[in-house]
Amino acid sequence: MPNKNIPKSVIKRLAVYLRILDNLIANDVEIISSRELSEETGFTAEQIRKDLAYFGAFGTRGTGYNTSFLKDKILRIIGLDEQTNIVIVGAGHLGIALTRYNITKNPYVQVVAAFDIDPEVVGQYIIDTEVMHVSRMKEIVEKYAVKVAILTVPIEQSHNSVEDIVASGIKCIYNFVPTKLYVPEGIYVHNADLSIELNSLIYYATESKNKVF
Amino acid sequence: MPNKNIPKSVIKRLAVYLRILDNLIANDVEIISSRELSEETGFTAEQIRKDLAYFGAFGTRGTGYNTSFLKDKILRIIGLDEQTNIVIVGAGHLGIALTRYNITKNPYVQVVAAFDIDPEVVGQYIIDTEVMHVSRMKEIVEKYAVKVAILTVPIEQSHNSVEDIVASGIKCIYNFVPTKLYVPEGIYVHNADLSIELNSLIYYATESKNKVF
DNA sequence: TCATGTGAAGAGCTTCACAGCA
């Protein structure tokens, strides 16, 4: 099934299905229908079937999907079937929280190091993860074939950090810095701007919707 | 311009424009064209004009947009023109990081309290924000007309927390708990599931895209 | 019979192209 330009939203939903499948498998559920997956996820059954159909026919008509089989397929599609290593760039409060959050909550991705420039934090450990000086980034990225950098530095530092990340060979940045990053062609940036997100949320929390502006 | 069912993406971009406008105003820039905003944001100039046109005609033909005027309009549209108070539910590492992050980075939204049930953290302060016992939520929400709850409790606690939040009168939840929340009609949930997000990112970091599954 | 897989229809959002106005 060659690359038919898969919508981003499809990939994100696959990650949701993956989590549900993990729970089902943990509870020894072997078969699940798109209707049942729909109830668990809130997406429509048709959408779930369409999402999976982008990549092949993984179900059995009249029955549903085998949970373990489907999980393996999704892992392969996303690329989580191989060991996936990431790094955290910026070991401030958010960086530390994300390191812990990831370590405890995500079984598929391994944080191999955090980086900072502050001598106060370099050398410390976040659970098992060492905080290293940024100068060691390239070494670590090459050693562990790191695929993603999570960026949580202050705005002023973000330009330098992006250069370090790109120089290290990483092609994919999960950006928590509240600014637009300028990156070379071929580097994929995913923005998680929590302030923007929160501010836009206020729109839905407010009864101002029929106001005249 | 009554509610023409504004796309979510439009509201999110408004929050982006708001940040750019803040920077421009800080640098005494008084006029900006949609083309210049396009360069700052990465969105197309047509899209920016369309976004604003949902709410009215805020520009001057042949000239552009007055930065202060446009900022005020966007603040009113989103609902950030009035004092906007929020609470953090769950004062673990992520909750603390988000409290600090918000306090230092977002001038429009005020965190009035954080809540937890752990006696070890109740009573402590995150910069200026007191961590209170969950039992005080309703009191605080009513006192400060709190509009949004940021939810960062462990999964096991999320069901109870949602009940507390709903009982307190809050209509809008920004959810960082990696699970689907079941909420009554009329409660708006925005999910920020960082694990899902990260896992789906791996797809773009991997060269597996033309694999056969 | 039952649930998947899928072309076709529909909805929603973005881009285009240009009219309208300072």
Next chain:
DNA sequence: TGCTGTGAAGCTCTTCACATGA
């Protein structure tokens, strides 16, 4: 002239409806 504001066209994603096959 220059940039906004906007119907129309285009595109992308979702929903529908049903043929297909266990």
